[in-house]
Amino acid sequence: xxxxxxxxxxxxxxxxxxxxxxxxxxxxIFIPKGKITAIVGESGSGKTTLLNLxxxxxxxxxxxxxxxxxxxxxxxxxxxxxxxVMRMITQNGSxxxxxxxxxxxxxxxxxxxxxxxxxxxxxEALHMLHIYQLKDQYFAKLSGGEKQRVxxxxxxxxxxxVLLLDEPFxxxxxxxxxxxxxxxxxxxxxWGVTVVLVSHDPAEILSMADELIVLxxxxxxxxxxxxxxxxxxxxxxxxxxxxxxxQLTFAQAKICSIKSRRGVVVIYAEHIKISVLGSxxxxxxxxxxxxxxxxxxxxxxxxxxxxxxxxxxxxKGSTIGIRISKYxxxxxxxx
Ligand SMILES: Nc1ncnc2c1ncn2[C@@H]1O[C@H](COP(=O)(O)OP(=O)(O)OP(=O)(O)O)[C@@H](O)[C@H]1O
Numbered sequence: 001x002x003x004x005x006x007x008x009x010x011x012x013x014x015x016x017x018x019x020x021x022x023x024x025x026x027x028x029i030f031i032p033k034g035k036i037t038a039i040v041g042e043s044g045s046g047k048t049t050l051l052n053l054x055x056x057x058x059x060x061x062x063x064x065x066x067x068x069x070x071x072x073x074x075x076x077x078x079x080x081x082x083x084x085v086m087r088m089i090t091q092n093g094s095x096x097x098x099x100x101x102x103x104x105x106x107x108x109x110x111x112x113x114x115x116x117x118x119x120x121x122x123x124e125a126l127h128m129l130h131i132y133q134l135k136d137q138y139f140a141k142l143s144g145g146e147k148q149r150v151x152x153x154x155x156x157x158x159x160x161x162v163l164l165l166d167e168p169f170x171x172x173x174x175x176x177x178x179x180x181x182x183x184x185x186x187x188x189x190x191w192g193v194t195v196v197l198v199s200h201d202p203a204e205i206l207s208m209a210d211e212l213i214v215l216x217x218x219x220x221x222x223x224x225x226x227x228x229x230x231x232x233x234x235x236x237x238x239x240x241x242x243x244x245x246x247q248l249t250f251a252q253a254k255i256c257s258i259k260s261r262r263g264v265v266v267i268y269a270e271h272i273k274i275s276v277l278g279s280x281x282x283x284x285x286x287x288x289x290x291x292x293x294x295x296x297x298x299x300x301x302x303x304x305x306x307x308x309x310x311x312x313x314x315x316k317g318s319t320i321g322i323r324i325s326k327y328x329x330x331x332x333x334x335x
Contacts (some may be wrong), residue, residue: 006194007031012063023049024218036195038205041215047198051164056083087155088164098140105139109154125153144171165197202242214238236330244269246304255302262329269305271326278321283314
């Protein structure tokens with residue numbers, strides 16, 4: 001393993017009850033140090049199983065998991081030191097004691113040590129997660145977002161080298177989610193922590209991750225940077241996970257004046273421009289998205305998603321023309 005890699009799995013397989021369609025199969029991945037790697041994929045594709053294998057929560061049926069060339073979970077000797085320098089956080093922070101104050105919850109993550117050093121570390125972690133002002137509140141009384149901040153502060157206090165996050169923002173109100181995502185990015189940069197993140201949210205994945213691993217039915221089907229996979233997905237599956245897009249058959253593509261040579265055409269909403277020419281598309285729905293709208297438009301059998309920044313200009317029932325600047329073609333067998 002080179003110095004810039006921290007975790008790796010070599011041909012790891014874990015099936016449940018001998019069922020090959022469960023868990024993950026023959027996974028080899030390399031996790032770069034001090035970066036955020038996101039594991040993405042549809043429900044049941046094996047994301048949590050892979051995270052648990054990295055953490056040593058599960059013993060692989062075949063293959064090995066290494067942290068800096070040390071096995072995380074030895075078949076003979078159990079969990080190794082490598083496990084101890086990692087922390088895993090799940091959706092609901094369920095292992096937190098509801099009756100402790102924020103301060104006591106976070107300091108419980110520290111081994112016994114010098115009291116003044118402990119005070120310094122807890123103070124630093126609470127400030128880093130912007131929850132110092134909540135230090136005397138009971139955990140049970142906090143909002144979902146605040147609870148998750150406390151859980152992360154507790155995990156970080158012992159300065160782990162790797163943080164494994166399984167859908168960490170699910171319980172966090174959308175308004176606070178972005179702030180927490182920024183804070184995690186800052187922590188990665190300032191403290192050099194390596195993060196492996198499981199998420200379903202395309203905006204979160206694209207804005208947070210340095211590297212993406214795409215899982216389907218327990219196997220890696222694509223990996224690369226968010227930019228690469230978003231702008232040049234090799235698979236229909238990847239485009240559907242990462243983008244707000246319309247998926248068209250060969251015949252539907254023809255209605256959009258696209259001559260497809262392959263089976264399926266995918267168009268991202270941002271690649272459809274509203275044009276003054278040819279008002280053939282009917283606005284069926286207008287979805288408010290804050291500073292822009294997403295229009296659902298229809299013509300014959302085709303439905304498309306279009307981004308509109310001129311809010312209110314194209315109400316439901318109005319007709320518009322469109323111009324498609326870019327599309328992707330995929331073979332049917334890829335889905
Ligand atoms: N403990 C278990 N016992 C039996 N089957 C399991 C177990 N854990 C996972 N599986 C199966 O393995 C497959 C992958 O599950 P996993 O939870 O890793 O998927 P996931 O991608 O994290 O899904 P989700 O996004 O819905 O959380 C699924 O088919 C699941 O039913």
